Amino acid sequence: MYNSLWQATQKNSLISWLDFRSKLVMVIVITLIAFTWESPITSGILTILVALACLFSGIKLNYLATILKFMLPFYLFLLLTMGFFNVEQVKVLTNKSELTALLSIKGFNLTLEGILYGLSVIFKTLTMILVIPLGIFTTDLNQMIVGLTKIKVPYKIVFIFSSTLRLFPLLAQELEGIIDAQKLRGLSIEKMGLLRKARVYAAIAIPLILNAMVKSQKMEIVLQTKAFSGDNNRTYLSESKLSEIDYAFIIFFIVLLIVVLVLYVVFGVGKFWWLLK
Amino acid sequence: MEIIAKLDKVSYIYENCQDLVLKNISLDIYKGEFLGIIGPTGAGKTTLSLVLNGIVPQFYGGRFFGYAEVAGLDTLTNPVSKLSRYVGAVFEDPETQLLATSVENEIAFTLENLCLPREEILARIARALAAVRLEGMEKKQPNELSGGQKQRLAIASALALQPALLILDEPTSQLDPVGSQEVFATVKELNRILGMTIVMVSHAAEEMAQQADRLAILEAGAISALGSPNQIYSQIEQLERASLRAPQVAKTFWAINSRGIALEKIPVTLETGLAILPSLTSYYHRPVWQDPPSINSNILLKAENLSYTHSNGTEALKNISLDICSGEYLLIIGQNGAGKTTLVKHFLKLLSPTKGSVSLKGISLENLSTSELALSIGYVAQNPDNQIFNSTVEKEVSFALTNLGYPAKEIKEKTCQSLESMGLLEARNLHPLSLSKGDRARVVIAAILSMDPEIIIFDEPTTGQDYQGAKAILEMTRQLHQMGKTVIVITHHLYLMPEYAQRVVVMGQARILLDAPIRQAYHESEILAKTYLVPPQEVLLAQELARLSGIPSPLLTSAEIAASFDL
Numbered sequence: 001m002y003n004s005l006w007q008a009t010q011k012n013s014l015i016s017w018l019d020f021r022s023k024l025v026m027v028i029v030i031t032l033i034a035f036t037w038e039s040p041i042t043s044g045i046l047t048i049l050v051a052l053a054c055l056f057s058g059i060k061l062n063y064l065a066t067i068l069k070f071m072l073p074f075y076l077f078l079l080l081t082m083g084f085f086n087v088e089q090v091k092v093l094t095n096k097s098e099l100t101a102l103l104s105i106k107g108f109n110l111t112l113e114g115i116l117y118g119l120s121v122i123f124k125t126l127t128m129i130l131v132i133p134l135g136i137f138t139t140d141l142n143q144m145i146v147g148l149t150k151i152k153v154p155y156k157i158v159f160i161f162s163s164t165l166r167l168f169p170l171l172a173q174e175l176e177g178i179i180d181a182q183k184l185r186g187l188s189i190e191k192m193g194l195l196r197k198a199r200v201y202a203a204i205a206i207p208l209i210l211n212a213m214v215k216s217q218k219m220e221i222v223l224q225t226k227a228f229s230g231d232n233n234r235t236y237l238s239e240s241k242l243s244e245i246d247y248a249f250i251i252f253f254i255v256l257l258i259v260v261l262v263l264y265v266v267f268g269v270g271k272f273w274w275l276l277k
Numbered sequence: 278m279e280i281i282a283k284l285d286k287v288s289y290i291y292e293n294c295q296d297l298v299l300k301n302i303s304l305d306i307y308k309g310e311f312l313g314i315i316g317p318t319g320a321g322k323t324t325l326s327l328v329l330n331g332i333v334p335q336f337y338g339g340r341f342f343g344y345a346e347v348a349g350l351d352t353l354t355n356p357v358s359k360l361s362r363y364v365g366a367v368f369e370d371p372e373t374q375l376l377a378t379s380v381e382n383e384i385a386f387t388l389e390n391l392c393l394p395r396e397e398i399l400a401r402i403a404r405a406l407a408a409v410r411l412e413g414m415e416k417k418q419p420n421e422l423s424g425g426q427k428q429r430l431a432i433a434s435a436l437a438l439q440p441a442l443l444i445l446d447e448p449t450s451q452l453d454p455v456g457s458q459e460v461f462a463t464v465k466e467l468n469r470i471l472g473m474t475i476v477m478v479s480h481a482a483e484e485m486a487q488q489a490d491r492l493a494i495l496e497a498g499a500i501s502a503l504g505s506p507n508q509i510y511s512q513i514e515q516l517e518r519a520s521l522r523a524p525q526v527a528k529t530f531w532a533i534n535s536r537g538i539a540l541e542k543i544p545v546t547l548e549t550g551l552a553i554l555p556s557l558t559s560y561y562h563r564p565v566w567q568d569p570p571s572i573n574s575n576i577l578l579k580a581e582n583l584s585y586t587h588s589n590g591t592e593a594l595k596n597i598s599l600d601i602c603s604g605e606y607l608l609i610i611g612q613n614g615a616g617k618t619t620l621v622k623h624f625l626k627l628l629s630p631t632k633g634s635v636s637l638k639g640i641s642l643e644n645l646s647t648s649e650l651a652l653s654i655g656y657v658a659q660n661p662d663n664q665i666f667n668s669t670v671e672k673e674v675s676f677a678l679t680n681l682g683y684p685a686k687e688i689k690e691k692t693c694q695s696l697e698s699m700g701l702l703e704a705r706n707l708h709p710l711s712l713s714k715g716d717r718a719r720v721v722i723a724a725i726l727s728m729d730p731e732i733i734i735f736d737e738p739t740t741g742q743d744y745q746g747a748k749a750i751l752e753m754t755r756q757l758h759q760m761g762k763t764v765i766v767i768t769h770h771l772y773l774m775p776e777y778a779q780r781v782v783v784m785g786q787a788r789i790l791l792d793a794p795i796r797q798a799y800h801e802s803e804i805l806a807k808t809y810l811v812p813p814q815e816v817l818l819a820q821e822l823a824r825l826s827g828i829p830s831p832l833l834t835s836a837e838i839a840a841s842f843d844l
Binding site: 140141142163166170174177178180181182183184185186187188190203204206207210211215218219220221222223224225226227228229231233234235236237238239 | 361373434681
C-alpha cells in the first residue's frame with residue numbers, strides 16, 4: 001500500500017510532460033492564492049479544481065481518499081471549534097454585530113458564519129495538501145533532482161530529499177513487518193487503549209531505528225564505492241529543459257496570480273463574505 | 278602474470294576495537310583471474326574486500342598496517358572516489374545498494390558523480406546492460422526486478438566504471454537458486470569473455486568450485502590456505518576444522534574413499550564426479566537408507582481450495598489444498614514468488630483468503646485473530662532483529678506472556694523454562710541485540726516457545742548464515758521436533774534439509790506442484806525444474822548410480838551413498 005502512495009504516477013498527462021520548475025511555479029502560485037482567498041466559495045472551487053487535476057494526472061483516488069480519511073477528525077474538530085467559538089474574528093470579517101445561530105447548547109451558539117469560516121480553512125489546507133503531490137508525484141524523481149539543482153538548490157540537500165522519498169516505502173514496509181511480528185507475539189493492537197498503543201509504538205521504534213541505522217551505514221559504504229561526494233558540479237543523465245509549453249504554463253500562473261490579487265483587492269472577489277451577503 | 282592488486286603484510290584493527298580483524302595478510306591478485314575468498318563468519322572476508330577499494334581504513338578509520346595497492350594506486354593515500362574508477366564493488370543485500378528509481382539512472386549515478394559527459398554515460402549504460410543481459414530494462418524501476426536481476430543491475434553499475442577489478446561480497450546469499458545461477462553465470466562471462474579480474478566472497482561451495490581459479494581460506498583474519506579449488510575443496514577434514522563446507526560431490530567421494538575404495542583424487546565439481554562414477558560401479562551394492570517414522574494422521578492445519586489474489590490482480594495462490602499433521606517436519610520449497618510465504622501468512626492470519634478457507638484443529642481461522650493464533654503457531658522470520666523489541670533477553674522472552682495476561686508467577690516459570698531450553702539462561706540480563714545473529718534467533722525462538730505453540734514456522738532460517746550457523750539453527754528445529762512440535766521450514770537451501778525434513782511441499786506458479794516424502798520429492802527432478810530448483814549434488818550422483826547400476830537408488834546424503842559402496 002505504502003509503495004503505491006509514494007511513487008511517481010505512471011500516467012502520461014499534460015502535467016507529467018512539464019519541467020519540474022514549471023510545476024514548482026504552479027505549486028507556489030496555487031498556495032499563494034489559497035492563502036489569499038477567505039471565501040469558502042472560491043476556496044472550495046480551487047480545492048475541487050486541484051483535486052480534479054490530481055485525478056487527471058494519474059494520482060490515485062485511493063490516495064486522495066486516504067488523505068481525506070486521515071484529515072477528517074481534524075476537520076470535524078475545526079468545524080465545531082470555528083462554529084462555536086470563532087465569534088469575534090467572523091464578526092469583523094462579515095461586518096455583522098450578530099451572527100446567525102444554527103444551534104444552541106448551554107449558551108454556546110453554533111453559527112452559520114463560523115461554520116463557513118471553518119469550511120474556508122478546510123479548503124485552504126486541502127488545496128495546499130493536494131497541490132504538493134500534484135507537483136511531486138507527476139514528476140520522475142530524476143527530473144526533480146535536475147530541476148532542483150538548476151534552481152541552485154545544493155545537490156547534497158536534493159540527494160537527501162530524493163533518498164527520503166525513495167526510502168520511505170522501505171521503512172513503511174519494515175514498520176508493517178514489525179507490527180505483524182508483535183501481533184504474532186500475542187499483542188492485539190486493535191483491542192488496545194490509546195496509552196497502551198502509544199507504548200507499543202514506542203517499542204516498535206527500537207527495531208525500526210536500529211534497522212534504519214544499519215541500512216544507512218550500508219548505504220554510506222555503497223555511496224563511497226559509487227564516488228559520491230555531493231559535489232554540485234556533477235553531470236546528469238536526465239535533462240531539464242524549459243519548453244515553449246513550460247514558458248506558457250509559467251506565464252499563465254503568474255498572470256493568474258496577478259488577476260486574482262487585483263480582483264481580490266479591487267472588487268473583493270475571494271473575500272470571506274463575497275457572494276454570501 | 279601481471280599483478281592487478283597487491284596486499285603486503287596487511288593488518289587492521291577497527292576503531293574502538295582491540296583485536297586484529299586482518300592479520301599480516303600478503304596476497305597477489307593476478308589480472309584476469311577469478312579469486313574466491315572463503316571462511317567462516319567473522320573471519321574478516323568483508324574487511325579484506327573493503328581494503329581493496331580503500332573503504333578500510335579511509336571510511337572506517339581504525340589502525341592499518343602494511344601496504345595495499347590496486348592498479349598501481351596505494352589504497353591508503355588515494356581517495357575512495359579515485360579508487361572506485363578501478364575497483365567495482367557488489368554487496369550482499371540488493372536492496373541497500375540500489376539508490377536510483379530506474380535501471381538506467383542506477384548505472385548512471387556513479388558516472389554522474391565522476392562528471393562524465395551525458396553521451397558517454399548513455400554509451401556506457403548500453404554496454405553495461407548488455408554485459409549483464411538486462412537490455413530493454415532501462416526504464417524499469419529497480420523494485421520491479423527479481424533478486425537475481427537486482428544483483429545483475431548492481432554488477433552493471435559497477436561495470437559501467439570499466440573497473441580493472443570487480444569485488445563481489447556474498448552476492449548470492451539472499452537469492453533463490455535461479456537468482457544465484459544468474460549472478461554466477463554473469464560473473465563467469467565477465468571473467469572468461471571480457472577477462473575481468475574477479476574477487477568473490479561466497480559460501481556457495483559448489484559454484485565456487487566450478488568457477489574460481491584460486492581459493493583463499495581466511496580464518497580469524499589470516500590466510501590459512503591458498504590454492505586451486507581442487508587443492509582446497511578436496512581437503513575435507515581441513516575444511517571441517519575451519520567450520521567450512523565442501524561441495525557435496527567432494528564430501529561424497531571423500532566418504533567413499535574413507536570406506537577403503539582408493540580414489541586418485543577427490544573430485545570437487547559435479548562433472549568430474551559424474552565422470553568418475555562408472556569406474557566405481559563394481560563397488561556399488563544394494564543401496565541402504567532408513568526412512569523416518571511414519572507421520573501421525575492427526576490433522577492440525579488444513580487449507581481447503583485456498584486462493585489469494587493481490588490488490589494489483591496478481592494471483593499469489595491458486596486452489597491450494599493441504600493438510601499438516603501433528604508432529605510433522607514439513608519443508609516448503611519453490612522459486613521466489615512461488616507463494617510459499619503467502620501460504621504461511623494465511624496460516625497466521627496475516628493474510629485472509631480471497632477464496633477457500635484455512636482451519637486449525639477444525640476451527641476456521643475466520644473466528645480467530647492473529648494474536649489468538651500466536652498461542653498455537655509460532656513464526657520465526659528471516660531477520661530475527663525485526664522480532665526483537667525489548668531491552669533484555671528475559672523481557673523479550675516474557676513479552677508475549679505479559680501480552681496474553683498470564684499471572685506473574687507463571688510468566689517467570691515459563692520464561693525460565695524457555696530460556697533454559699535454548700541455552701540462554703546466563704544471557705537473560707543482556708540486551709538481545711548485543712548477542713550474535715545465531716543467538717538472536719535463539720532469543721526469538723525462546724520467546725515463541727514460552728507461548729508453547731504446537732506449530733513453529735521458520736521462514737528462510739538459514740539465509741545469510743554460514744555453514745555452522747545454518748546447521749546450529751537446523752539442529753534447533755530438530756530439537757523442537759523431538760519435543761513433539763510440528764515444524765514447518767521454508768528454505769532455498771535444499772542440500773541442508775535431508776537430515777531433518779520428512780515431507781516436502783514443492784510450490785510453483787502459485788500452486789502445489791508436489792506433496793511427497795522427502796526421499797521421493799528430491800528425486801523428482803522434472804517437477805523441481807518447473808519451479809527452477811535443482812536437486813542437491815548428492816541426489817544427482819545417486820540418480821547417476823541408479824542409471825549405471827540399474828538399481829533404484831533413492832539416496833539423499835553423502836553418508837547414504839558412501840554406505841552403499843563396499844570393497
